[in-house]
Amino acid sequence: MNQLKPLKARIKDIKLEAEDVKTYILSIEGSFAAIPGQFNMVGYPGVGEAPISFSSIVRNKCFEHTIKAVGRVTGFLNGLKKWDKLLIRGPYGRGWPVNHVKGRDILLIAGGVGLAPIRPVVQMILAKRELFGDVSLIYGAKNEKNALFMNEFDEWGKGISLHLTVDEVIQHPPVSRLGKGGNKGGWKHNVGLVTDLLDKIRIKPENTFAFICGPEIMMRFICRGLLMMGIAQSQLYVSLERRMKCGIAHCGHCQHFGLFVCKDGPVFSYDEVRGLPDGLL
C-alpha cells in the first residue's frame, strides 16, 4: 500500500471557532478509526500537505480538524467551502494514552489552538465519565477572541472542572492579572498566563496524569510547574509540533534527536523528550 497516496474527504460543515480558526467536519468513504492525539496529513493538490491533529473522536466515518490559517496549506484550507473536498492521509502517530489513565485523575492543559488535540480526550472522558477520576481542564488563550470551543464549555463543565484564562482581554482597556478586581469586559474567567492557573488547582500528585498541548515554551513551564507540584515526569504527556512531509518516519523533517515526532509521537511522555537538543522542553 502506498502511504503517500491520499484519500478524498468531503467537508460536511465548517464552524468558525476564532480569528482565523475553523473546524472542518469531514466525512470519508470506507472505514476509518483514529485515537485522540493522532493526526492526519491534510492537504490539497498543488498546495501540499500539513500535519493536523484530530479535534474530535471519529463517529460514523466523520471526524473534525480544527485548523488555524497560518501558512500556505492552512491558509488555502481556510478558503474552502462546505461540500468542497480535500485530501487526507492517516491516521498517523501515537496518541494520548487515554486507556492507560483510566481510574486516575487527569489534568488537561492547553494553550491556544493546542486545545484542538485535547478536545477528543474531553469527548472520550465525557462519554464514559465514570471510568476516570477527577478531571480538570486548564486552558489559556491569547485573548477571548482566540479561545476555541467556547460554546462547548458549558457542556464540558457539567463533567469536568474548567479553569480558563486569557493573556489579555481586548474588548476593554488592560486589566489587572488574574482578575483581582478591575474590568474584565464581560470575560467571566481569569486573566493571566496559563501557568498561573496551576496555583489554583489542588491535585493528588501520585494519582494524577497530565496531557499538555500548546506552544513548546508554554509546555516547558507547565511541565516544570507540575514537577514542582510533585507529579512524576513519566506521568506528564506532551504533544509536539514539528514540520512534516510524510507522516511515516521517512522524510526526516520531524526528527527530534533520534525520535520521529510523526511515528514515535506526536504524544511523548515528558521523560522521553526532556532536555533534548533543538527543543524547548
Add this chain to the structure above:
Amino acid sequence: MCGLCGELAKAPFRRSKKLVPKETFFLWLDSLRKKYKLIGPVKVGSQTVFKKLNSSKELFMEYESTMFSPGKLFIYKPKEDLLRFSINDEIAIDEIPPISEKQVIIGVHPCDTNAILYLDKIFLGAYKDPYYDVRRKNTIIISLNCTKVSLNCFCSSVGAGPFLKAEAGYDMLLTDFEDKYLIEIKSRRAEELFNIKGKRVGASELRLKSEKEKSLLSSFKKTINVEGLDELFMKNIEHPVWQYTAEERCLSCSNCVMVCPTCFCYDIVDETSMDLKTVRRFRHLDACQDIRFAEVYGGNFRQRRAARLRQFVSHKLNQTSQYGVLGTVGCGRCITWCPTGIDLTEIAKEIQKS
C-alpha cells in the same frame, strides 16, 4: 532485521566460496546484460561514477570512492514522481507506480553496502516505501571488498569496512585475488544465477583473504573512537565546537547531506500545470542544513547554523537509539566534499578532549 533480509534469508542456499578468474567472471557478468541493467563504477575524468554499463570492459574496479553512493542513485532515487492529480469537477488521484527494471549493481564497496542495509531500516520498516521496495527487490548487489584506503575513509573505526562483514541483504561478495576474484555467494538468487564452477576455496585462500584485510586495516589514516560517544555528546550538547565550526566554516551548502549514503531525508513538492488543471507531486532529497528544514509556524527549531551542523554530525555519530546502529558507514564523503573541509571525526575528537 528488515523485511527484505528476512525474505532473502528464508530460502536456504549454500554459502559457497569460489575462486574464479576475473576474465571468466566478467564474461558471466556480460551474459547477464540480456536480462538485467548492469551498473558499475566507471572512470569519468578524474572521478569514478556509478553508471549504466554497456560492457564489463567499462568497469573500473580499482576505484577508491565515488561522489554519490550507488544506493542513493539506483535504489533510493534522488527524485521520484509520486502522484498525478487532475482537478476538474472532481479531484482525480493517479498513483505513479515505480518503474523498475531488473538491475545488477556491481562493485559496491562495504561502506556503501552497509549504507543500503541502513536505508532498508528506514524504507522497509513499519511503513514500506513502495518505490524503494520494488527497486530493492529487483536489484542484485555484487559487493566488492576494498583494495585501497582513501584519505578520508574511516570505515574500519565504525565496523563498516574495508571488508564486508554483513552476511545477508546483498547477493555476492568479491575479494580481489590479483587475476582472480574470491567470490562468496550470499543469497539464493545469486546461487541460482552464478552458474560458474570455479575453484573451491580452501583454508589457505581464506588465510590470504584475512591477510589482505589486515594489511589494509593498518593503512587507515583517519580513525574515530565511537566508544561512549553517545553519552559524551549528550553531556556536551552546547560544546563550543558546534558554534565555532558553524560560524567559521560551515556554509550550509548541504554537500555533506547530498553525498552521504545514509542521509535519507526528502521533501515533497507539488508542481501545478500552467492551466491549473493537473498537479504532479514528486519528492526529492532534502537536507537538514537548509534553514527551512525544521521551520514551523511561529519559529524554527534549528534556526542556528550550529544547530543544523550538530543535527547532521550527531545523526551520523550519535542518536543511535533511532535504528540501533551508527548512522555513519565511514565512507568519508562528507569530509571529501565539504568546501571548507569540516571533518566529523575531528569534531568528535574535540568533544572527546573536553
